[in-house]
Structure formats: structure tokens, C-alpha cells
Amino acid sequence: MIDVFSYVPAIVLLPFFSFLVALSVGKYLPKGGAFGGIAATAGSFLLSLWVLASVAGGEAANRTLYTWASGGGIGPTDVELSFGILIDPLSALMLVIVTLVALLVHVFSLGYMNDEGETGLPRYYAGLGLFTASMLGFVVADNLLMAFMFFELVGLCSYLLIGFHFREPGPPSAAKKAFLVTRFGDYFFLIGVVAVLATFGTAQFGGPESFPALAEAALAGEGSLAWTPGGVGVQTWFTVVGLLVLGGVVGKSAQFPLHTWLPDAMEGPTPVSALIHAATMVAAGVYLVARMYGFYALTPTTLAVIAFIGGFTALFAATMGLVKDELKQVLAYSTISQYGYMMLALGSGGYVAAVFHLTTHAFFKALLFLGAGAVIIAMHHNENMWDMGGLKSKMPVTYYTFLAGSLALAGIFPFAGFWSKDEILYEALVHAPGEPLLFGGYLMGLLAVPVTAFYTFRMVFLTFHGEARSDTARDPEPVRWNVKGPLTVLGSLAVVTGFINMVPVQKVLGLEGIDFLHLWLDNEWGGIEGLSSHHYGDIGPYSSQYLVGGEVGTVLAGAAVSLGLALAGLGVAWRLYNVPSPTEHTAKLGGIKDVLYNNYYLDELQVWLAYRTEDVAGGANTFDQGIIDGVVNGVSSVSLFGGSRVRRLQNGVVSQYAMLLTLGLVALILVLGLTEGGFL
């Protein structure tokens, strides 16, 4: 049967082919293989749109394409390990986001990499192609193990691309850090995958035989599990499994305490940062939770932990963003903070809100990074905001698109970020009563709103407003269409994406059917049974409680509070930094400034912890060298010594050989005779 879903593998394979082409013959191609990457991602984008249209037409797919291993698991069930595709509203939406951002990043790279005369371009475009392909493979994965494989590939690609400028000292070190820190989380994820396979005998995401469905049945007392560890209750065990998988999510989505890799990852080329932050690597963690939300919804403890980590990360990262001097550093901390919001939404039962923020954030964060890239081109790769200023009039396209992205990030009505962030806080608020962890997450998320608005507009004012503070800022290098084009597309999206899900408007005015994303994720137009937001709401632990004035009152109050806080933050930034020659106000913070500037000394803490593991490693080393190697070396030296003695028998004198033969035969006959052949 050939239908649109038969082409889904092509969405993944097209960027992979561009990777192969760029790697093998890239140096003979014009622009270092850029056009191959653009053509491949454009093809994937068009196919993704087609898939999106088909899903909107009521189709969905959950297919196993290739089973690469099968056999007995723990317990009676057979385990099949396979590759497959799962296309439902969530993955179709994500496909479009990833391919669109990847396409725009490829186009932007023409301006950022090619026009700037970088070397090693085939390697760069090969990395981008593989990165895109890995993420797309992760998005369409129909089971947890396949998702894990592509998750790891995404990590590998981030390593390759962050360390692109490997001749300088910073990037390779940052690349290693990103690789190791995310790998630390992935270690737990891998154990989680094994636990899921052992517990359920399957790792499928969707369908009646999927592990969320089996978990639901097991909790309801129907059906049986392949295996659970003895003495541990089913609910407890599910919580443990959920937390294990969450380890990978925390690493990839840069949540506290594994967020430290992300600011360092700014060493990579700026388009790569855009790709990592908006569509691929960091989004993977949140997407994974959304993908298996049917499982997480069953474990209230895990949800509360997710919500708390998310809320804490949102505030924590935002405070560090307050004092940074470099454009991309501010954006890096804002990414951590925004993914914190998504985790808060997921943890508080706001599945749709999380996907909504993932969507809007993908667009406005890609926009902000590409805008930052344009500024960096203009500033001859000086990223210090104190050397900028006054760029507003010299690069208007960049300014207005960047401004749109910043308003979205700060959550100012009616830009995209306002709608999604407001919905997250609303979901957290109505589910919070009686859930202390959730309420804590909500409060921290709310506190992060003015902080976000403040650092965002501090960045905007320092970069674009006031007077130019350096010679390059007075005479910036112009950028071409290949920079302005992607910025314009993303700028428009940052303005309008919020309108796909105007829940507050719907609730206040009573208009039905304008919360398109809710309907979309609720399988209104078709999807896969059991993978709808409605289902997640039913099995989830939360019930809504409205504070003042019922539902409408709570919506209005929540929106007013978050918008008011955002405007307050913006206003403070306006007062302090929208002046012709702003000064550093961070000194007024005193000692706090140093703490913030040094990221709460978390890097130092991690290094200290790493050195403490040296003692353990030293012990293991002694054990390995002394005992393990000792046994191996002992065996080999016995053989060596024995061999060196026994070989003396072969002395080359034929007569002695004959003598030994004869004696041996006689001895054999004697033994045979004495034992009467008993040992034969």
C-alpha cells in the first residue's frame, strides 16, 4: 500500500543523503554542499507539510517498518526490537517545525558561514544534515528504543557541530562538555529503556499494545506485566521507570542540574545554536516526555518532580541571564528558562500548553538566534553587547524581526510567546491547589516572567538602541538576502503562531473552535487512539480548581498577572537601559552579581564532584590493574614459562625424537596394561 506515510522515511533520509553527499563530494560542490542541504531540507519540509495535511484529513500511521531483532525477554513475552514510524498530530506538527527551522538555518548558513569565508564547510553542512536527519528520525520513532538511538545520534551531532572550530581552544572543550553532560543523563535513559522493555515486553509508543496502554491496564488491575522487580509496587516501579527516562530528558533539555553544557555550547557557530535550541537537540527532551505522556500521566510523583524541576529551572536560568554581557549567552540562558516552562507545563498536566510553547518557542528562539547571528556578522564576530548599541537604524530588518522575537520571548500580548506562556501558567495554577510541588513550580514560573522580560529587553536595548559604543557598531557590515529572508519568515511566525491556540479568548468570549492546537492534539481531525490530550487528561492525576470568578475569572486574572509582570520587567529594562549611553547597573547587585555571573558556581561544583569521583576511579584502577590484570598476566606468564621450558624438547636430534616416541608408546602400553584399559 503506497500512501503519504510511505514517504515518511524519505523525510528522514533526505537530510541523511545530504550528509553523505556533503561528506563525500562536498568540497567539489559550489558553496561547500550548501545547496544539497537546502534542497534536502526543503524536500523534507514539503513532505512534512503533506503529512500534516494528511493527518488533518483524518489519517494517522503506526507502522513497524523493520524488525531487527526478536527473541525472549524477561518473563513469558517475546521482545521485538524494530524501527517504525508513528505519525499522529503531535509528530506531524513537530516534523513541520523541525524541517522548517532546519531549512531556514541552512539558508542562513549561506550568509553566516559561506559569506564569512569559513573553511571546512563540507564538514559543517554534513553535520547539519546528519543533525536534522537524527532529529527527524527521533520525531517519527514509534518505539522508545528507536527514539533512544536517534536521541544519541542527536547528541553526537551536537558534539560535532559545537566543536566545529576545533582549532581554537574553547569549542572542543565545550563540545566535550555537551557530550559528557548529556551522556550522563542518557545513561539513566538507557536503563529506563531496558526497564520499559523488561516490564512491558514492548517499547511501542502508540496503539493498544503500547507500553503506556499496558501500564494503564496494569494500574487498573487488568492485564499483567512481563516483569516487575520483586517487592516493589507497580505504581512505585512506574515512578522509578519514569524518573529514569526523565534523566535523559533533563540532560538533553538542559534542565537543572544538567543544564551547564548549554551556555558553553554557544561556542558553536550561531546557526547551529539556532538549530540546537529551537528545533533539534534541546527540543528532543521535551518532545520525548510529550511523546510518552500517556505513561507519565499515570505517575503523579514523576509529574510533580517534572513540574518542580521545570519551574525551578525557569527561574534559575532567567536570573543568570540577567547579568551576561554576551548576546548569545543571554539567549542561551533564556533557552534553558523557556524549556523549564515547557517542563512545568508537562508536569502540571498541560500537555497541549507544553506542545504549544514548544512550537512558538521553536520559531521565536530560532528567530532570536538567527537575529543574533546577523548582529554578529555585522559586528565582525564581536558578541559583547557593551560594544554594540545603535544598530536599530543601520539594520532595520534585523531589528524589527529581533524585536518581534523578543516580545514573543518576554510574553507580551499579542505575540506568540504570550499565548503559550500564559497557558502554561494557567494550567499550573488551576492544577496547583493541594499539590505543593506544583504550586512551588508555578510560583517560580511566575517569578521568572518579569525576569525574562527584563533580560530580554536589556539585550534589545543594549544591542540596538542608544548610541554606538564602538567603531564596528558605527559602521556595521551589511547582511544579504540569505540572512534577511529567514529572519523575515521567522519574524512573521513569531507574531502569528500564537493565534493557533487562543484559549483565553475562547474562554472569555465563549467562541468555540478557535483553540486549534487543542483540537488538533485532541484528535479532532483524526489521530491514534490513546494518544490524545483528552485521554491524557482523563488518566492524569489532576483536577482543575478555579480561584476567583470561576473559569473566566481565573483566565483573565492569570493573563493579567503574567502580562503585568512581563510589562513591569520590560519597563524596568526601559528605564535602565533605553538611554543614549547605558551603564552597567549590575554593580548595584553587589555580591549577588558575582554569584549570578559565575552561574551559581555550579560549574565549579560539578568539577569538584568530578574530582571526588577520582578517588572511586583510583580504587577501581587499582582493582583493575592489580587483580583483573594480575590474573590475566599471571595466566599468560605461566604459559610463557612452561612453553619456554617444554620447547627445549625439540632439540633437532632425530634419535632423541625416536627415543621419546618409543618411550611414550611403551608408557602408554604399560598404563593400558596396568589399568586394563579402564580409563579409555
Place this chain on the structure above:
Amino acid sequence: MTAVASSIPPQWYLLLATAVFCIGLFGVLTRRDALYFLMSVELMMNAANINFVAFALYYGDLTGQVFALFVIALAAAEVAIGIGIILVLYRNFGVTDVTVPTEMRW
């Protein structure tokens, strides 16, 4: 003739064969000259032949005699190869003493 031969019990033939075999073995183990080696091996083979023929007579079956003929043919071939080896030995080392060439050792 036949009457005389068949009147001798087989153990005498076995004793004779054992004696001839041991003489051959003794030669192989004690002599250093390769030519003596050949002769000693010839003695050992003929010890086996004696057994073949003796038991052929004892059982009235010709198979043993046929085997004896095979062994004689085999011995001829063996001597041909053995002489060849000894010639090469002599050409390379100037002696036919088997204890002199000890290159093929550890």
C-alpha cells in the same frame, strides 16, 4: 615344508618377530649413521612381515601374504625416499650422522 612350518606353534613366530623388531628398534635408537637407520627400519618392517605370513599360514588365508607383498613394495619406496634424504643430508652437511644437523630446533 608346509607340514614343518605349520607344525611350529605361532608363539615362536611372534617371538622371532619381536626379536627382529627389537633389533631394528635398538639400531634406530643407538646408531648415529642415517644408513643404519634405513637398515634398522627395514628390519622392523620385516618383523611385521613375519607376523603377517605366520598368521596367514596359521589361518590358511592368503590376505596376510598379500599384505606382506604390499609392505615389501612400501619398503622399497621408503628406501628410495630415504636414500634421497640421506644424499641431501650429505650434500648439505658433509656427513650422514643424524646428530650433526640440529638446525630444526627451538
